[in-house]
Amino acid sequence: MLKLTKKADYGLIAMRHLTAVRPRSASAKELAEHYGLPAPVLAKILQILVRGGYLASEHGSNGGYRLSRPPEEITAFDIVRAIDGPIFLTSCFTENGDCEHHKKCSIRDPLRRIHEGIIGLLTRMTMADLATDTEAAGVVPVALTGASTLTVLNRQ
Numbered sequence: 001m002l003k004l005t006k007k008a009d010y011g012l013i014a015m016r017h018l019t020a021v022r023p024r025s026a027s028a029k030e031l032a033e034h035y036g037l038p039a040p041v042l043a044k045i046l047q048i049l050v051r052g053g054y055l056a057s058e059h060g061s062n063g064g065y066r067l068s069r070p071p072e073e074i075t076a077f078d079i080v081r082a083i084d085g086p087i088f089l090t091s092c093f094t095e096n097g098d099c100e101h102h103k104k105c106s107i108r109d110p111l112r113r114i115h116e117g118i119i120g121l122l123t124r125m126t127m128a129d130l131a132t133d134t135e136a137a138g139v140v141p142v143a144l145t146g147a148s149t150l151t152v153l154n155r156q
Contacts, residue, residue, distance in 0.1 A: 008080045010037050010046045012130065016035055018055070019071040019131035025064035045083060052082035071127035080122060087122075089115035 004012075028046050032039035044063050049055040056068040067074065069123050080087060090111055 004080065005084050007041065007045055010035075010042055010082045011049060011079050011083045012076060013037070013068075014042065014046060015049070015054070015074065018065060018067050019127040022067055022071070025058050025062070025065040025066040030064065049079065049094050051080075052093075053076060054082065067127070072132060074127045075123050076125040076127075076130065077119065077122035079127075087119065089118065090123055135141045 028043040032042045050057050055065045
């Protein structure tokens, strides 16, 4: 089963929310309460996204997190990769890339095309896309809730 980690799912949920409410910011506590997410985990995820340059952190009584760039410039792939690291469908596509069946493998090339298709979809899906009505826009949902439509396993 291909599956996003919970952390990546939470990150996409938070980014979608922050896209929808921009330019207003939202605190980790507000986001966690609104979506029923664990606040400590979400706070760590938001800090990862700040370090990755996708969010800005604002201090003070009206502080919180906000997008640091236009949502059209941030992709689902950016967020998943920032949180989980590289995405690999199978061990064939890691940096070392070979297994003991490499020379006789009959599915490596078809799996590579599937892998590239998943990466392509995540790369084309922007935060602006996630924040709009995806069915009306004709866009395939990637991950909008805890029960993701398309999920990607991130194992190295």
